Amino acid sequence: MNKKSINFLLTLFLAYILALFLPWWSVMVAALITSFLIPLKKATVFIIPFLAVSLLWIIQSWLLSSANDYTLARKIAILFSLGENPVLLIIVTGLVGGLATGIAGIFGKQCKLVLK
């Protein structure tokens, strides 16, 4: 397995585990740790953790809301002016989680570099 895959899986795994104990920003911690341990190069520093947590949040939110016929997701979608479209809301959720994580990934790598 290449570094990207390992980084991806480890971010995913840590984000999932840490969120059981910590608030929403645990996904940022997951990326920080992962990027510190397995630093990537160039844009992938951001993109890999971004994809990992986007995927995690999309799956988690989809599992929760599909089990309840998207009752609340439809309403929150109205709140965010996304029509009554829960799919869009799930995607936005993934983007927000991914964005925070990706940026934490960049920071994780810079920590590593500064300590070298």
Add this chain to the structure above:
Amino acid sequence: MKNIKFGFSLLFCIAIFYALNTKFGSLPPLGKFLSPTEGFWQNEVSESNTNNTISINGLSASVSVKYDVHLIPHIFAQNELDLYKAQGYITAKHRLWQMEFQTHASAGRLSEIFGETALDYDRQERRRGMGFGADNTIEKMKEDPEMISYLEAYRDGVNNFINQLQPKDYPVEYKLLDYKPEPWTTKKTALLLMYMTKMLAGGDSDLEYTNALRKFGKERFDLLFPDFFDVNDPVIPAETDWTTMNAKITETPQSEFPLDSITTVLNKPHPNNGSNNWAISGAKSYSGNPILANDPHLGLKLPSVWYVMQLATPNHNSFGATLPGALGIISGFNTHISWGETNATRDVLDWYKIEFKDESMKQYKYDGSWKNTSVRVEEIKIRNKETFIDSVTYTHHGPITFDATFKGKSDKEGYAMKWAGHIGGNNQRTFIDLNKSKNYDDYLNALKHYVAPAQNFVFASIQGDIAIWIQGQFPNKWKGQGKFLMDGSNPENDWQSYIPKGHNAHVKNPKRGFVSSANQHPVDESYPYYVFNDGYETYRNRVINDFFSSKEKFNIQDFKDLHNNNYNLKASELLPYVFKNMDTSTLTTQEKEIYNQIKSWDFNTDFNQIAPSIWASWWSNIYNLTWDEFEVEELVLKKPFTYQTIYMLKNNPQDAFMDIVDTPEKETSKDLFLIAFKETVKELLAWQTEHGDYYWKNYKATFVGHLLQGLPAFSRFNIPIGGDANTVNAASKNHGPSWRMIVEMTSPPTALGIYPGGQSGNPGSKYYDNFIDQWADGKYLELDFIQEPEATKGILFTQILTPNNE
């Protein structure tokens, strides 16, 4: 270089964390809110239907909570302390955010949630003396240690639930507004009762009337606002003999009302707050059992103001609608009796003009000397801002609501409020005792604690009694007292005494075989105490009473039909006169077409008709044109009531009020009908272009709005239901029958009920609004009055609350 990069990435990281963890305006903190493990996705869940066990501190024995298919909890406890603890726990489980929000609103604490935008509202509630009233309520309840112990049990139940919560479990509104629940207190129950008191007895028009008296003079005022309308079908049948009561009437002093001009008043409760209730005796009932019905008309809100429960111990078993935050059943039944309330709409709020000795407001003039004031310091916490300190001055009348620091005009004068809501009553005791009452005498004993908001308590028992008592603590006023602003320095203007509870108007087992109330005048002119018409209903009551006089026997279907009756008596009393007198010669073809549509109307305000929309618009235009004299800037005025308006249009068609001030011509009521009609046609056609056909359903567009100012995402719109504010089915745009109940006094009682909402307060639950369609359709839930705690039939799941003996 790498240090710079490090610095930038750190800043970037902090910035994104801050941006996603902070609420901006109405936008929730996005990271927190959208996180699947912490945010709203955790609320995307309907109540589980699996049995479970929860341990609760301080229970003395296990409590079994059985949920039926409607998610109505049936609570079986071994004693009352456990029962009310369980009620607190279960109510919080389903309605926590609402419970806290309503009590925050009552206490004037919304600035804590919304920031400075709510400050004016909060100051107003503080200056209305909401906290003062709640403190007095608690003080009064302390005379009844058992009651306090129940309040504490309820409090502990609520807090047990709150303490179990992780941030991810908070109701979604907390996440949206980014705050968290605080512990429940006994005072919050008092604040909830104050919230209801404000809603139902917090209105008055003294200051508007004062302006009108000055502007129009006494003779004209009395014509517009008579103490009795020319028709009166009172709550207590007119033939009732009061002479044996030996009433002591307060003598009218020779003082004058201060002629003032007032430019600001407190926010008023919704003018349609009211209700219907009625009960028929066994002799009038198809089965020989009395039948009782209630439908309180309140704002249509989500979560609903009501939460339905069954509350049982080995000694009593009650069922019905509760108010989240208060104990026991409020409108319901038990094994022996049933009861329900409508608003008594009495004037229990008066205003006094206060003259201070100087700007310090430390002393005010009273009985020829200077009397000391006191100060209640109100600390209003504001989100993201410094706390605002409002010092409210109190006189012996009550709080100085308006003074130089709040909407007042002068440093040396103020307006003090005297309100039954400030007296402090053990109202909670009335409900707890009604839950346990076995007969008429128990009901009477329960009522005697009741102070405010005054209600018409209807009653029926399995023994075959029916009754209605207009209960509350009413000042024994001199004739005319409290209609206008009074001089606060004259002791004769004080409330001199209260009407003895036994003298409150009531009737038991009347000859006519039924009792009813619909917020109309409680009595006729023969009742010895002064009761002035402060907005009594005049239509629903007559439809109800005519209905029960129309035939010999009534069954459950008749009750349902009456609840859902859309007959528009108001329109039927004006339109025939209009059709006869209005000059139609100038109507265009298009106008003529619309005119014919309403002319053929049968006065049923059904949702799929067109005529009710024409009527609604036409009436509103006639009313506003008639009272154009009341549209004055810088002066608060109240337009006359509907009944008197129609009376004037028909009986005084040439009256000077009929003239439209802005036109050179001299209009009569006939002219007003025509002008208003032409305006209505214009409005309806414009409406039609924008929205399509103006069927009543669409034109009225009834909605049930979320407590957060009708937040659209959590509200329900365009509900197909007929009726308007003056039909028995009083469903108007955002107001209407908030709980319909029918109870037949079989043994045990058989009951139906429905409300426009759902048992769950969670917008993510399928039980959030699942009753609305059935409610609009005039359908009911069969209320499963479970007699055996072991019952399993129709039970969705069971929660066992067990004592936690750690």
